[in-house]
Amino acid sequence: MPRLPAISLLPAACLAVALACAGGPARHPKAPPEVPGMVYIPAGPFLMGSDDGFDDEAPAHRVVLPGYYIDRQEVTVGEYRRFARAAGREVPxxxxxxxxxxxxxxxxxxxxxxxxxxxxxxxxxxxxxAEWEKAARGTDGRRYPWGNEPPYHGGRHWACYAATLFHNPVYPRIVPGDFYATDRSPYGVLDMAGNVAEWTASTYDPYPGNAFSSPLFGKGLHVIRGGSWRSSAELLRVTRRRVASVAGYHRNDVGFRCVRDGGG
Known part of the structure; x- marks a missing residue:
């Protein structure tokens, strides 16, 4: 079974010092190989969490990750069907x-x-x-994959979420991964705000330094990230955490995407 990468936390006050004191000549690492259907997320720090969201999103803190690849789009029905056929599984x-x-x-x-x-x-x-959130927001601490603008501005919706159904009920609830090209992260990863929410490998626990207490912390329940076609605009923020409240949880707005280690 693939091992999850080690995550190191770096206090914000130390980050600038660490980067400034690295010293030595600038290095130009070799570009990582391309992997079909995946996007490379480079190694380094990013801001995780939020101090102005829900209680379980705090505190905002720096996390350092090694490089990795993430699927550009969510796993599709066709891809899952091939797995189910090969593994002798029933389809959802x-x-x-x-x-x-x-x-x-x-x-x-x-x-x-x-x-x-x-x-x-x-x-x-x-x-x-952490891998999901960095791929969704990049390193500038933005609220949504595309920036800080709300999901409806400039006369159009920027993601597939509940308001799109209200304003234009002929839109399907779930759309192909490239339908909303505006729902794109700084790295080019699609549909991390809307369309379907996504499973992560992480269990629901408090962030370091968070005094907030939830009866669901420490129960081994897994975190779901990203908004979906059912979500309000507030729930599309990249820092929002959603938890599967029971074992065996599944819903018609929850899917997933995969990652693989990439070094760096």
């Missing part, structure tokens, strides 16, 4: 009914275990919360 109920014949759409209605098993079958793994 939504795939056999509502999403029948729509292989280009993100797969939903999968449990955490099913998502994990697919990623392992594909030679990958589920992303940690």
């Amino acid at each position: 109920r939504a795939v056999g009914h509502a999403l029948s014949g729509r292989d280009e759409l993100p797969v939903v209605d999968v449990t955490w275990e099913e998502a994990r098993d697919y990623c392992e079958w594909a030679g990958k793994r589920l992303p940690t919360e």
Whole structure:
């Protein structure tokens, strides 16, 4: 089973000093190899969490990650169907009914275990919360993958979320991964604000230094990240955490994407 990467926390006050004192001539590392369907997220620090969101998002803190690859789009119905056929698994109920014949759409209605098993079958793994958030927001601390502007501005919606159904009910609830090209992170990863929410490898626990107490902390329940077609604008923020409240949890707005180690 693939191992999750080590995460090191770096206090904000120390980060600038560490970067300024690195010393030595500038190095130009070799570009990582391209992996079809995946985006490389370079090693380094980023700001995780928020001090002005929900209690479990605090405190904002610096996290340092090694380099890794993440799927550009969410795993599709067609991709999951190939896994189910190869592994002798049943497809999720939504795939056999509502999403029948729509292989280009993100797969939903999968449990955490099913998502994990697919990623392992594909030679990958589920992303940690930190990996997911860095891929979604980059290193500038933005609120949404595209920046700090609200999801509806400039006369159009920037992601697939609940308001798109209200304003234009002919839009489908779930759309192909490249339907909203504006829902794009600084690295070019798609649909990390809307469309379907996504499983992570992380369990629901407080961030270091957070005094907030939740009865769900420490229960081994897994975190879901990203908004979906059911979400309000406030729930599309890249720092928002959602937790599967029971074992075996699955919903028609929850899918997943995978990562793989990339060195660096």
